[in-house]
């Protein structure tokens with residue numbers, strides 16, 4: 001998994017080949033960065049950005065006389081026209097249930113549906129197409145794993161969870177612990193809001209059964225060196241899951257390079273539709289998961305005496321799947337593979353740096369976990385003002401940001417915060433969005449302070 005290097009100084013580039021020492025050193029240097037003067041990319045990059053932006057119809061609207069400034073991509077991304085077209089096309093021409101019927105429509109829809117599994121295998125660089133399971137989102141994917149592993153876990157087993165995790169990567173493990181008597185231990189963050197690698201190494205000496213990590217924090221945008229963290233966990237024999245919900249729209253992924261047992265994400269955060277998610281699992285382990293859902297589609301033979309389950313991937317996809325959403329996801333993957341070039345990744349990185357530097361320059365703004373290698377997200381509060389008030393006043397000027405605990409209450413507690421505002425960018429965000437957001441925040445500041 002790589003993020004394209006940004007031309008700005010002090011940028012930490014994460015690659016799967018960084019050693020732990022590199023990571024620790026780069027973390028130290030990143031935390032020493034105070035302010036930087038950020039110059040945005042060339043007009044070429046701006047032109048490319050404008051071309052991408054033109055593909056997103058929802059971005060071109062006015063709100064109360066203001067042009068929409070959408071900085072809530074981490075919650076859900078806007079959708080390009082090709083995703084909308086693919087879904088409409090499916091319903092208009094091919095709509096039929098998959099895998100079941102002898103007729104042509106069903107054959108077409110099955111072909112389109114299964115083609116997306118092939119696309120995902122290639123997108124993630126998975127070894128086998130059967131390692132790709134369709135779910136309804138990241139939350140369901142983690143539940144599939146946490147439920148499916150029940151028989152693997154015994155009383156007293158340890159489950160390590162990243163302290164920056166989204167609730168979706170906490171609660172299913174707590175439920176697993178309730179069922180089995182396993183013990184949850186958080187992996188703490190250090191003072192700079194990064195995963196504390198030395199505390200992690202100490203926790204790994206306890207030989208945990210499962211290690212649940214996030215790739216990119218949804219609340220802060222900080223990036224974990226997941227390949228190295230997974231490698232350390234594997235040495236101790238742990239099963240590893242990486243939540244890639246906030247990584248997948250920004251980074252180039254390679255699950256084999258990361259080496260994790262499970263990697264999960266949602267379609268709607270990567271320019272695809274809602275209601276579709278992905279569970280990648282290493283075949284041998286995936287094949288041992290007990291199915292969370294049972295019923296049609298996932299069986300080989302059923303009688304009133306007993307049922308024999310089918311094989312992967314169907315065994316973990318009971319019932320009629322979200323077919324149109326899978327097809328929309330396929331279009332989103334094609335979109336990302338076409339548009340998310342290293343230049344575009346560099347532009348995104350520069351926008352995040354620019355946003356941070358503009359907020360620092362404003363004064364009276366607290367930034368949380370802000371590094372120049374953050375992905376997509378800037379978390380902040382305006383002085384001691386309530387995040388919700390700031391969000392509402394920004395909305396009155398057409399600026400959409402997220403305010404609250406960001407489904408990361410344990411993280412907020414460790415930061416001693418009730419919540420914060422989060423501005424998050426996507427492939428379509430431009431400098432004008434950032435400037436309009438900062439100007440709106442200045443007027444909120446003038447009003448409140």
Ligand code: PLP
Pocket residue numbers: 074075136137138139140166168169214216217218243244245246266407
């Ligand atoms: N994990 C992370 C890091 C997230 O950001 C989110 C959503 O915000 C989730 C999990 C849950 O995703 P979903 O609601 O699509 O299941």
